[in-house]
Amino acid sequence: MKSLGLSLSVAALGLLSGSLACSGKIGSDGTTHGSGGSGASATGGSGAGNPGSGGTGTPGSGGSSSGGTGSMPGSGGNSGNSGSGGTGGAAVPTDPVIEAKAIHRLSNIEYDNTIRDLLHTDPGLAKNFISEEAEGFDNIATALSMSPRQVEDYFNAARQISASVFADTKLRGQVVTCDPAADTTCASKVIAAFGARAYRRPLSDTESKDLLAKYDEAKKLGTDAMGALQHVMHIMLASPPFLYRIELDPSVSDKTAHDLTGYELASRLSYALWSSMPDDTLFALAKSGELSKPDTLSAQVDRMFDDSRSDMLAQNFAAQWFGSRRVPDHVASATLFPAWNAKLAASMQREMELYFSEFLRGDLSFADYLTTDMNFVDSTLASFYGFPAVSGTGFQKVMNTTDHRQGFLGLAGFLSHTSRETRTSPIIRGKWILDAVWCLPLQVPTNLVIDPLPEPTPGSGPTTVRELMAAHRASPSCAPCHDIIDPIGLALEHFDGIGSYRETYEGSVAIDTSGTLPGGTAVDGLSSLSGALAKDSRFMSCAAQKFGTFAMGLSIADANKAQIFAKWTSGKPTLRNLIKETVRHQMFRMRRAEGQ
Numbered sequence: 001m002k003s004l005g006l007s008l009s010v011a012a013l014g015l016l017s018g019s020l021a022c023s024g025k026i027g028s029d030g031t032t033h034g035s036g037g038s039g040a041s042a043t044g045g046s047g048a049g050n051p052g053s054g055g056t057g058t059p060g061s062g063g064s065s066s067g068g069t070g071s072m073p074g075s076g077g078n079s080g081n082s083g084s085g086g087t088g089g090a091a092v093p094t095d096p097v098i099e100a101k102a103i104h105r106l107s108n109i110e111y112d113n114t115i116r117d118l119l120h121t122d123p124g125l126a127k128n129f130i131s132e133e134a135e136g137f138d139n140i141a142t143a144l145s146m147s148p149r150q151v152e153d154y155f156n157a158a159r160q161i162s163a164s165v166f167a168d169t170k171l172r173g174q175v176v177t178c179d180p181a182a183d184t185t186c187a188s189k190v191i192a193a194f195g196a197r198a199y200r201r202p203l204s205d206t207e208s209k210d211l212l213a214k215y216d217e218a219k220k221l222g223t224d225a226m227g228a229l230q231h232v233m234h235i236m237l238a239s240p241p242f243l244y245r246i247e248l249d250p251s252v253s254d255k256t257a258h259d260l261t262g263y264e265l266a267s268r269l270s271y272a273l274w275s276s277m278p279d280d281t282l283f284a285l286a287k288s289g290e291l292s293k294p295d296t297l298s299a300q301v302d303r304m305f306d307d308s309r310s311d312m313l314a315q316n317f318a319a320q321w322f323g324s325r326r327v328p329d330h331v332a333s334a335t336l337f338p339a340w341n342a343k344l345a346a347s348m349q350r351e352m353e354l355y356f357s358e359f360l361r362g363d364l365s366f367a368d369y370l371t372t373d374m375n376f377v378d379s380t381l382a383s384f385y386g387f388p389a390v391s392g393t394g395f396q397k398v399m400n401t402t403d404h405r406q407g408f409l410g411l412a413g414f415l416s417h418t419s420r421e422t423r424t425s426p427i428i429r430g431k432w433i434l435d436a437v438w439c440l441p442l443q444v445p446t447n448l449v450i451d452p453l454p455e456p457t458p459g460s461g462p463t464t465v466r467e468l469m470a471a472h473r474a475s476p477s478c479a480p481c482h483d484i485i486d487p488i489g490l491a492l493e494h495f496d497g498i499g500s501y502r503e504t505y506e507g508s509v510a511i512d513t514s515g516t517l518p519g520g521t522a523v524d525g526l527s528s529l530s531g532a533l534a535k536d537s538r539f540m541s542c543a544a545q546k547f548g549t550f551a552m553g554l555s556i557a558d559a560n561k562a563q564i565f566a567k568w569t570s571g572k573p574t575l576r577n578l579i580k581e582t583v584r585h586q587m588f589r590m591r592r593a594e595g596q
Contacts, residue, residue, distance in 0.1 A: 108126035259590055301583060332421055366543055
């Protein structure tokens with residue numbers, strides 16, 4: 001059989017990152033801001049072909065691009081967005097900010113989940129793909145590039161997946177529902193049906209004709225009907241409309257906000273909650289136009305919560321926000337922490353997921369996330385915590401324990417992944433909490449070289465982490481950041497490098513957990529730290545920002561965050577209600593072009 005040539009060309013996307021330079025002071029109102037990025041919006045062309053390349057915009061304004069003569073839209077970056085900050089008691093803006101959002105390549109997890117739901121197979125190929133991250137998440141549109149290596153990886157994955165599907169009678173039968181040898185319209189039916197799910201919207205007439213032409217060309221080269229359909233599947237799985245979540249604007253020069261199509265909105269919703277493609281119900285609502293109604297979106301959130309795919313909110317969204325996906329890769333010294341092993345790490349990771357899920361699926365106020373005395377333990381973790389033995393092999397919820405743990409910051413998984421191999425790291429813990437809990441990321445100035453802390457050595461000067469860190473606080477160039485970070489991290493020093501409670505350091509050296517948070521609140525230990533962090537309005541505002549960023553795939557505007565936060569906290573602020581307020585907001589349901 002003659003070789004069937006395939007090609008794929010995808011324009012590279014720009015990278016956007018956002019963090020805050022340590023300015024020396026963060027006020028109690030949390031009004032520090034980051035800087036916006038730059039980028040472009042996409043507009044579609046017509047016919048078959050490849051994407052146009054994106055322009056380059058100035059920070060905060062963005063460029064624009066349009067597809068050439070092809071059916072695929074141009075690619076580009078995203079418009080610059082305002083940085084993070086607290087509510088500060090300011091009046092809530094009345095007007096939403098409608099974003100010019102870049103075309104959005106599937107993240108690695110989204111790719112695997114989409115293949116699973118599209119073809120009912122789970123080859124897990126995305127683990128071999130390049131991983132890219134910005135804003136703390138791996139689904140930020142402008143960070144998801146397309147290098148020559150990635151083009152090749154996606155092309156080869158598409159070939160492997162299509163071959164495995166057509167080699168399996170059951171899997172092939174779920175795609176090819178007619179006999180192409182006996183029915184002359186079979187190929188066009190299969191292409192239309194599969195294409196509508198693979199591209200997550202109906203194929204255009206031009207796309208249908210082009211794909212059918214590829215089928216006919218393969219047959220002319222000696223391939224049988226099934227082989228020709230496999231060839232078409234390979235093309236589709238390696239094409240931009242599958243690899244990208246593409247939203248089109250009527251005109252690249254018109255910055256007027258407009259509603260998403262039903263299919264574009266269905267994809268936003270399904271990837272926000274399931275990290276995967278829409279199901280038949282969402283496709284039907286998209287087709288009818290019902291999905292654009294806010295009440296329909298709320299009802300779909302409830303329905304989608306009942307589907308096991310919503311576990312991705314804990315295993316993907318929260319796993320990145322709160323760091324549970326980092327726990328299995330954490331390295332702890334076998335000499336200093338002999339209890340640490342892969343089984344214990346897996347139990348810690350699962351507890352973090354279950355803890356978040358209790359707030360996700362229950363009726364608990366998220367305001368209590370940092371203070372609720374609750375753990376989820378199996379026999380491994382119960383023994384590690386010193387809890388009574390649990391029966392069976394699963395996890396059990398334990399409430400109001402008599403130990404020293406409280407809330408999320410008392411979970412061993414969190415305390416481990418924010419530690420170093422040989423000891424705790426108050427700097428890592430403090431910096432991580434500022435980012436994850438208050439949305440205040442700190443960035444060391446690029447021209448500042450900081451020597452790492454030496455390991456505490458008995459009999460040779462400072463013997464505690466606090467004493468070692470005092471040297472950094474004494475330096476005028478280091479003090480501005482350490483005055484912010486250190487009190488938070490040092491408040492957790494009663495928990496060692498794998499989250500085990502200790503009354504003293506080695507050698508009965510006393511542990512001092514006292515300090516003062518930004519804004520003047522005194523804390524001393526886990527309980528007072530968790531309470532102070534939770535009472536600050538920045539905590540709940542940060543939660544609104546984190547989910548908004550994940551759901552949109554971009555850093556959301558402060559005005560949108562403030563509006564979502566205000567509506568969410570006006571009632572019972574459960575995570576379910578946060579998700580509903582986010583997907584009902586105009587920023588989620590609309591978009592605009594970047595303009596010329």
